[in-house]
Structures are given as C-alpha cells and as structure tokens.
Amino acid sequence: VQLQASGGGLAQAGGSLRLSCAASGSTLSSYAVGWFRQVPGSDRVFVSAINWNSGSTAYANSVKGRFTVSRDNPKNTVYLQMNTLKAEDTAVYYCAARRMDGYEYAPRLGYDYWGQGTLVTVSS
Numbered sequence: 001v002q003l004q005a006s007g008g009g010l011a012q013a014g015g016s017l018r019l020s021c022a023a024s025g026s027t028l029s030s031y032a033v034g035w036f037r038q039v040p041g042s043d044r045v046f047v048s049a050i051n052w053n054s055g056s057t058a059y060a061n062s063v064k065g066r067f068t069v070s071r072d073n074p075k076n077t078v079y080l081q082m083n084t085l086k087a088e089d090t091a092v093y094y095c096a097a098r099r100m101d102g103y104e105y106a107p108r109l110g111y112d113y114w115g116q117g118t119l120v121t122v123s124s
Contacts, residue, residue: 001026003033003115005095011085013124019080021095021115028052028071032098032107033078035069037091038117044094046108048080054104063089087124092117 007019021033034049048069049058057069068081078095096111 001028001031001097001113003095003097003113005093005115005118008093008118008120010121010123013085013087013122015085015122016081016083017085017120019082019093019095019118019120021078021080023076023078023097028076028078028097030099030101032100032105033069033071034096034098034107034111035078035080036094036096036111037089037120038094039091047093049106049108050078051100051104051106052078053100056104056106058106058108082120085120085122087122090120090122092119094118 002025004022011017032051035047036044038044050069066084070079094117095115097113098111
C-alpha cells in the first residue's frame, strides 16, 4: 500500500487544519492507519490512529479532545481534523498503515507502510 499525506500548511493558534492520507495499491479494509508527528531533533511520536474495519480510534493525550481521526471508505482516505491548534502542534505529520489481521484495536506502534510528511506550522 502507498500512502500520500496532504493538507499541511500555516495556521494561527486556535485555528484548524485537516490532513488527508490517501491510499493506493490496496484497499485499507484490513489495515489501521496512524498519524505521527516529528519536530527536528526529536523522535517521531504517535498522534492518532483508526482501525479501518472496526472504527476504533486512539489519541495521544496531547491532542485528545482537539483532533479527530476519521475514514472515508469510497475514497480510501483517512483524515485528521485538527482544531484548537497550538504552537506545540507544529511538526511534520506522517501517516502510516499497518495490517491488522482481524484485530479491532487502533495501534500506537508497529506500522509498516509510511507516507511522506506534510508540514504543519502553527503561529502563536
């Protein structure tokens, strides 16, 4: 499966952005899709994930209540709606996919397929 992340850009603190992760080469019906972010000099960290089949979701504490992950079956695309953005949300955001083999949870690690990053910059 190939992943293409898009939707990054510049937003003001308190504003919103929506990231998209479009998949090709395979349907996402057997996968979970996760979002991660990375700032220069730091490790890539988990942000959110969704299990395509079950719809189960997971969020990092830092984004819970502000970010929402969702899926669009016909478009084979996962979205990350980011509201009430903060300066500390500034990072390169990556989407990734992991085969779930029937498991219904939304994993925070173990992803095998990665898209390129999209830069989100939040100005304070």
